[in-house]
Amino acid sequence: RSSWLLLAPLLTPPVPVITAPPCSLCPEGAHRFQWIRNLVPEFGISSSHVQVLSTPVEFYELLKVQIKAAKQRVVMASLYLGTGLLEQELVDCLEETLEKSLQAKGSPDLRVSILLDYTRGSRGRKNSRTMLIPLLQRFPEQVRVSLFHTPNLRGLLRLLIPERFNETIGLQHIKVYLFDDNVILSGANLSDLYFTNRQDRYVLLRDSPEIADFFTELVDAIGDVSLQLQQDDTVKMMEGMVHPYQGDKVAYCVIANRRVMEVINSARTRQERLHAKTFHSSQPGSSLLSQQGSQAPESLKPEPDTWIYPLIQMKPFGIQIDEMVTETLLTEAERDARIYLTTGYFNLTQAYMDLILGTRAEYRILLASPEVNGFFGAKGVAGAIPAAYVYIEHQFYSEVCYLQQQERVQLQEYSRAGWTFHAKGLWLYLAGSDLPCLTLIGSPNFGYRSVHRDLEAQVAIVTENKALQQQLHQEQEQLYLCSGVVSTSTFEQPNRYVKLWVKLVTPLIKNFF
Numbered sequence: 480r481s482s483w484l485l486l487a488p489l490l491t492p493p494v495p496v497i498t499a500p501p502c503s504l505c506p507e508g509a510h511r512f513q514w515i516r517n518l519v520p521e522f523g524i525s526s527s528h529v530q531v532l533s534t535p536v537e538f539y540e541l542l543k544v545q546i547k548a549a550k551q552r553v554v555m556a557s558l559y560l561g562t563g564l565l566e567q568e569l570v571d572c573l574e575e576t577l578e579k580s581l582q583a584k585g586s587p588d589l590r591v592s593i594l595l596d597y598t599r600g601s602r603g604r605k606n607s608r609t610m611l612i613p614l615l616q617r618f619p620e621q622v623r624v625s626l627f628h629t630p631n632l633r634g635l636l637r638l639l640i641p642e643r644f645n646e647t648i649g650l651q652h653i654k655v656y657l658f659d660d661n662v663i664l665s666g667a668n669l670s671d672l673y674f675t676n677r678q679d680r681y682v683l684l685r686d687s688p689e690i691a692d693f694f695t696e697l698v699d700a701i702g703d704v705s706l707q708l709q710q711d712d713t714v715k716m717m718e719g720m721v722h723p724y725q726g727d728k729v730a731y732c733v734i735a736n737r738r739v740m741e742v743i744n745s746a747r748t749r750q751e752r753l754h755a756k757t758f759h760s761s762q763p764g765s766s767l768l769s770q771q772g773s774q775a776p777e778s779l780k781p782e783p784d785t786w787i788y789p790l791i792q793m794k795p796f797g798i799q800i801d802e803m804v805t806e807t808l809l810t811e812a813e814r815d816a817r818i819y820l821t822t823g824y825f826n827l828t829q830a831y832m833d834l835i836l837g838t839r840a841e842y843r844i845l846l847a848s849p850e851v852n853g854f855f856g857a858k859g860v861a862g863a864i865p866a867a868y869v870y871i872e873h874q875f876y877s878e879v880c881y882l883q884q885q886e887r888v889q890l891q892e893y894s895r896a897g898w899t900f901h902a903k904g905l906w907l908y909l910a911g912s913d914l915p916c917l918t919l920i921g922s923p924n925f926g927y928r929s930v931h932r933d934l935e936a937q938v939a940i941v942t943e944n945k946a947l948q949q950q951l952h953q954e955q956e957q958l959y960l961c962s963g964v965v966s967t968s969t970f971e972q973p974n975r976y977v978k979l980w981v982k983l984v985t986p987l988i989k990n991f992f
Contacts, residue, residue, distance in 0.1 A: 512917060512941045514807075515788045518800050520746040521754070522690050523783030526944035531954050532681035538667060539565065539674035541683065545658035546572040549589060550580075552691075556594040556653045556698050560607040561670030569669065570610055577618045590621055594698050596651040597626035597706055597714075602642055608708055616710045625702035626714060627651035627934065630731050630795060633724035643861075647991035649795060651705075652922045652933040657695065660688040664920050664938050666823075666903045677853070678893070679901045680920050680954070682940070689753075690787055693746045697791070700738040701934065704731070736796040743791065743800075785942040792923060792935040801923060801937060802930050806830060808907065808917075812840035815910035819955050821845035821893075823853065823901040825872050826926035826989055836878065841887050845962055846872065847900040848892040849974060855899070863978075864992055867985045870977045873970050880967070890965035893958070904937070906955045914948035915955065917941045927990040 515521070532538055546553060546569065553573065560566055573591060580589035593611060600607035614622045629649030637645070656663040667679040684690055704723070706714035716722050721731040792801035809831065812818055818840050825846035827835070835842050847868070849855060854864035872890065879888050893900040903924050906915040921937020923929040942948055969975065 512786075512788075512939070515790075515804055515939060516747070516750075518804065519743060519788050519790065520689075520693060520750040522687065522693075522750060522787040523754070524684070524687055524690075524785050524787060525781045525783060526785040526942055526947040527781075528685045528687055529785060529940070529942075529947055529950075530683040530685065531950045532683065533954060533957055535667070535672075535674050535677060535679065538663075538665065538679070538681045541663065541681075542569060542656060542669075543572050545656075545661055545663070546576055549576055549658040551588055551590070551659050552657070552695060553589070553591045554594075554655070554657045554691075554695050554698050555592075555669065556651070556655045556694075556701075557669045558596050558650060558652055558654070559599040559602075559668060559670065560593075560595060560610050561668075561672075562603075562605045562607075562610055563671040565671040565674050566610060566669060570614065573614060574617065577614070577621055580621070581618070587621055590623075591618070592623045592625070592695075592698060592702060594625045594627065594651060594653070594702050594705065596646075597628040598632070598642075598646045599650060600626055602646075608712055611708065612710065612712055615708060619710065623702065624708035625698075625705040626708055627701055627705040628723045629932075630723045630728050630735075631932070633728065637724055649932040650928075650934070651701065652929070653698075653701075653936040654922050655694050655698070655936065657691050660691045661685050662687055662691050662694060666901055666920075666922055672899065673901070676897055677899045677901050678895070678958070680904055680958075682920050682938075684787065687787075689746075689750070690789075693742070693789060696742045696746070697739065697789075697936070700742050701735075703738055704735045732796050735793075736798060739791065739793060739796060739798060743789075784944045785940065785947060788939040788941070790919070790921070790937050790939060792930065792933075794931045795934075799930075801935060804939065805919070805923075805925070806834060808905075808919075809834040809838060809840075812838060812907065813910050814839040816840040817843065817908040818905055819843045819845070819908075819915075819959070820905040820925065821958060822903045822924045822926070823847050824924050824926055824992065825868055825875075826924070826928075826992070827875070828925070828927055828930050831925055832875065832878075835888060836882060836884060841889075843889050843891060843959070845891050845893055845902075845959055848894040848963075851893055851895060851898055851900040853899050853901060863981050866977045866981045867989070867992070869970075869975050870982055870985050871989060872965070873975075873977075876965060876970070891959060891962040892965055892969070893962045895961045902958055906951060914945065914952050916943070916948060918951050928992065931990070 577589060580587040595607050611624050632645055632648040654665050654667060662684045663681060665679055665681045667673040673679060703717060706716060708714055721734055723731055790801035790804050791798055849865040849869055852865040852868060854861050876890055879885055904918060904920045907917040908915050918940050919937050923935040923937055929935050
């Protein structure tokens, strides 16, 4: 009980950072989303470099293949690394690749950087840290393991909140896996469930050096303000860096904001210059440029038909780009446009709920049925979390019915025997189109935690290419195929019964899960 009392001061939403709203959407095709580049770098690529994966096994096998093929860099950001046999196999792949690099002539080129959350990665006696220490001991010059600790967990709160509960305050939740110039964006963690029967989403961006550089720099920036794992399982901050929970909180957050925004702004400037250079060289009379030797490789590159926009959300540091872009997309979606939105944990912020209920587009929202919720069957208080989600879902559905929006806003529950559901993101279909031209994919769940507490990153993928649009459409269809439409009768089923204490507690704690 004392734990929940300690959380009380954090229940009050933080004061929002006032920022200028992005410009409205332009009215022409996929390019209507180019306003996003006012906030973040825009990476134009060929759709042939984008591959959508659909199963956990594909994801796991791809991770192993990419690790083994890496020559220059492996950068992995996740909530945690599991401790089972499949996870050990990943660590073994890293060791094998590092060993090969070490034996190569000259100094080894391969660098491995791993970013995890401190509280989740330290849970239990055998944990993410103990899994990775052998790599640090064997390859001290090549491996870096950073453990992000939220600045909001400090003082008496940190001393008294027990393990697992301390993870409710704030986490490193970004999931990005990159190998040389290949980048995997996902919502999946590095754990056996995510490699076997926990459904998520996964997109591979091949041969995308600028995007790989951006995410490398982003992970480095967060790593620099994180605790560094040592060979003896201790942790320490980099020389001269403010400590996240022992040092001054405001000073720490200012430094973290500056480091992350430097990455975003410098990449944005680089891409703007590249865009201007490409634009001018493609103008009439500039054909001589393409005949120069230094320009020849560039001239062979196909015109981009797909654009990648990294969306970062780190409210503890005053960074809320993902929130701004998501709210603008929901606000500006036109009548007869369709938005398919999915989350493993249905707990939308009030702002997102208001936009869904108050705008003109059609919504198909996919969420986990209680049986495929990751907390289903958990011990103790966590076992009641699926019931809390049912309660939140029922409240939202009641609001939809009260406003007579059932035709426009439809809830669907994912259900699949023996599986759990963790997919998140959205697909946007413009009015009159049977294929999506935009998808969001990454770590955010569209809930309070994602917006206010955790470090999150996803990408907006905008494409004009029909084949890639078809891939994204098939991904959406495949997920929604395992779902049933929610109706009033859904909440009359015995397994939807919510105990009174859960109803009373949910409004108090919904901002923590």
